[in-house]
Every structure is written in structure tokens, then in C-alpha cells.
Amino acid sequence: MVKNTKGVGRPPETDAAGKPVDKTQITLLVPTFLLGFLRKNKINRSQLFTRVITMLYLGEICPKCYGDDINKTYIGTMCRKCSTDARTFFFIWNDCPSCNKQYARNNMGNYQWDDNNNPIYGCYSCMGEPETDQEKKERLEQEAKDKIEAQEREEQDKILLANLEKEAKK
Numbered sequence: 001m002v003k004n005t006k007g008v009g010r011p012p013e014t015d016a017a018g019k020p021v022d023k024t025q026i027t028l029l030v031p032t033f034l035l036g037f038l039r040k041n042k043i044n045r046s047q048l049f050t051r052v053i054t055m056l057y058l059g060e061i062c063p064k065c066y067g068d069d070i071n072k073t074y075i076g077t078m079c080r081k082c083s084t085d086a087r088t089f090f091f092i093w094n095d096c097p098s099c100n101k102q103y104a105r106n107n108m109g110n111y112q113w114d115d116n117n118n119p120i121y122g123c124y125s126c127m128g129e130p131e132t133d134q135e136k137k138e139r140l141e142q143e144a145k146d147k148i149e150a151q152e153r154e155e156q157d158k159i160l161l162a163n164l165e166k167e168a169k170k
């Protein structure tokens with residue numbers, strides 16, 4: 001028996017990118033007492049079935065669109081279908097290998113290079129947020145300025161030292 005769910009006013013389920021989730025009806029054979037339990041406890045069988053499968057295949061099925069076009073990155077597990085250009089949809093977040101803090105929308109990945117030019121993976125918490133292009137430009141300009149100032153200071157020190165040595169010889 002299918003209950004008419006029209007008019008309940010519940011909005012259709014959508015994936016993380018906002019597209020509606022397609023649904024289809026199936027028939028299952030289950031132990032009668034089990035069905036009795038579900039009825040007695042007013043457990044929605046469709047929701048339960050969906051939830052159990054999603055839990056059972058945690059990390060292999062996206063909990064939003066139920067698709068399996070997923071990608072495991074060092075930050076976590078993401079769904080390609082639910083991701084947009086502006087936002088990657090992660091549904092499992094890993095821990096940062098450098099500081100063990102869990103990755104999150106506001107604690108994404110960053111990396112540094114070790115002495116052998118191998119990447120060390122970290123997060124915003126332990127390595128800071130990556131520079132924007134503008135920040136990089138400003139940093140390089142400041143570094144160039146600092147270098148010139150340091151050279152000038154060195155020149156002045158040399159002159160001062162030479163003068164002091166001349167004075168001392170007098």
C-alpha cells in the first residue's frame with residue numbers, strides 16, 4: 001500500500017547542489033515480525049532502508065544524492081555530483097596529518113615543502129590559509145624592499161667601520 005504523500009507540503013529531497021533526488025518504488029520481502037515492529041514504532045520504511053544502506057556503505061555512497069561518483073582526497077571524501085565550481089561537497093572530513101585537527105569548511109588544506117621538496121600536508125589551523133594573489137604580490141614587494149634596505153644598511157655599516165678604523169689609526 002502506498003500512502004499518498006501529495007499535499008503533505010514537504011519539499012522534495014534535493015542533493016547538495018540543489019537538484020531533486022529521483023525516487024523509485026521497490027517491493028521488499030521482510031520477516032513479518034520485523035515489519036510489525038516497524039509499524040508499532042511508526043518507523044518510515046523508505047527512510048529506514050535509505051538510511052541503513054547509506055550507513056552501511058559509509059564513504060562509498062553520497063548521503064545527499066546517493067550517487068557513488070565520489071573522490072577520496074587527503075582532506076576527506078567528496079561527491080562530484082553534489083559539488084559546484086564554487087563549493088566542493090565533502091561528506092567525510094579527515095583529520096589533518098600535521099596537527100590532527102579535523103578538516104572543515106573553515107579549516108581546509110594547506111601544504112608546505114620540506115627540505116627535499118616533498119609536500120607536507122596540513123590545514124589552515126597549523127599552516128595558515130594559503131596566500132591570495134594580492135597577498136603574494138604584497139609579500140614579494142615587501143621582501144624586495146627589505147632586501148634593498150638591508151643592503152643599504154650593510155653599506156652604511158661598512159663605511160662607518162672604515163671611518164672608525166681610520167680614526168683609530170690616527
Ligand SMILES: [Zn+2]
Nearest residue numbers: 062065079082
Ligand atoms: Zn552527492
Ligand SMILES: [Zn+2]
Nearest residue numbers: 096099123126
Ligand atoms: Zn593542521
